[in-house]
Amino acid sequence: MQPQTRKILIDTVYIVATQVLAYYGIRYLLSNSRGGAAENQGQKERGKAVAKKLNLSGLKLNEYESTIMGEVILPDDVPVSFSQIGGLDDIIQDLNESVIYPLNHPELFTSPSGLLGSPKGILLYGPPGCGKTMMAKALARESGAVFINLHLSTLQDKWFGESNRLVRAVFSLAEKLQPAIIFIDEIDAFLRTRASTEHEVSSTMKAEFMTLWDGLTSAEGSRVVVLGATNRPNDIDAAILRRMPKQFYIKPPVAQQRKQILQIMLKDVQLEKGFALKELVSATKGMSGSDLKEMCRNAAIKPLREYIRSNPPAAGGRRGSGAGEARH
Template identity: 85%
Template sequence: MQPQTRKILIDTFYIVATQILAYYGIRYMLSNARGSENQGQKERGKAVAKRLNLKGLQLNDYENTIMGEVILPDDVTVTFGQIGGLDDIIQDLNESVIYPLNHPELFTSPSGLLGSPKGLLLYGPPGCGKTMMAKALAKESGAAFINVHLSTLQDKWFGESNRLIRAVFSLAEKLQPAIIFIDEIDAFLRTRQSTEHEVSATMKAEFMTLWDGLMSSEGARVVVLGATNRPNDIDAAILRRMPKRFLVGPPGPEQRHQILSIMLKNAELEDGFDINALVRSTGGMTGSDLKEMCRNAAIRPLREYIRTNPVELQRHKERGGAGESTAQLTTEETAGVKLRPLVLTDFELTSVHHAHALGQAYNLGDDLFSLRESLD
């Protein structure tokens, strides 16, 4: 072999070997980069799987990532008994979701018409209890609750988002009965447009395709639950897949009475406290507004005590150190403090006019949503 030919072969070998090493090196670094990003999520997923005692269940990397979004019923403290003013919705959820998920033998028929709907939508103005209702449903149903976050599904590598969406449904089928919950569903599954980015469009298409595949599965005890305060922004194809829709609006007088009774159950009130007068003065307020109003009222007696007992506060500073705020009284230190009971004037109604405006604005939006449903 000529020396020149030998040199060409050696150079060619080194070039090819360098390219191969560079390819596998870059591939290794990219795989490690993605693994480090999802490592925390996978660790949470392993902890959840351990608590579920899923020793014989085989999960792939994507399902392990989604497993980190699973919320167990024991970790939820909210129950239906803590939600006031939504008894009709609670009863409907019990009959159409919880019973079919937990007692499938009662909802079998040759016609196939019995069973839980594959999609539910909770919609209404902010602060009316949609997310709280979803938490209570996770607690009361005893089902695996997959709280899907858009940040978990989105991935910078092409095609990975679709695989994560597929993992959501495959994991739900393995853990059934299961509820897939998407809060602010309008941000993810909003109306499709021709100018939409390709990645977002393929994610929506993948989600709907898998949703339909799940609906065709015999005996699959999986429900997709969405919550939003912008129902008109949700794609029409998604609304078709959510036949059960519940308007969680501002509470009426009876509902506000029930909510306030639950919130003030353990509060010390003055003798003859007129809760009906409080109910009448809070028209149009949401459940969140009522909670904030009660919180502000409950802290007023403590503020008065702090301002009128500077000596006690000075002692507290000496015990706790100069770096602590004088308002940071511990439970042990306030155990012997006698605060006055709450009176009606403690409840400032500064957000009433705002709440009225919110309710009126959303009533208009709800009318438009109803009109759109009738046209569809």
């Protein structure tokens, strides 16, 4: 081999090797800086645990789907059911008929017209503390659907184009795990009305989300639902509201609903003899379900507070024994 040819060959190999090392070096830096290496690794570890529970060893996920997998909650892990929600029986019945039955029995909701089937978007709106998030979790449990509890921080990324890839991964993962519910709490913060002054990254992320959402609507047999909750529905973009044909107003409970909520909360509580539930229902007018729960919690802990004040634990002593006596 001529010296000149050898030199050209060596230079070529050197250049190729340098480019390969630079490529993998940049990939390593990007993967460890996106969202923070520890946080990203934690997401993937949670995702692996969920995949193991679902017995998805043969399911292939890309890097972005693995990240979103960390947001997945299995139906059996949701601690809320419809039986724990009081005063919303009419909404529960509607959700059963329009969402749960189509997700679990798709063969009954197919027709050439395409008019049957579950809506691809549902909105729960109303004042804070009235049970929107609780209803969403119960819907996931009762339907047996995989619950993707999507957080805006998971989708936001400092690298251009990464947020769009994460949004795409949300829908591709939901399709692989269907039946699935993509839940966005405080959806107005993510999909608020678009403006000309909006940042390009946020605008393109919303456009990507809506495009993929439309793909769910056109895909026959898809069992994926986007579920949103908000107390500011007027801030949501009109194009998003159009994609959520089923909208439920979760209003503050009236007297009969407050009675039902209190009965559920106090069913395992030892009440004083002659406890006047009717008077309590009347006195709590205007309170939300969350307010009622906090009121009951404060009432339940009051005897313990009184015991601790009258029998302060000795310094350095065992604190558990006094609390145990107070409970009994």
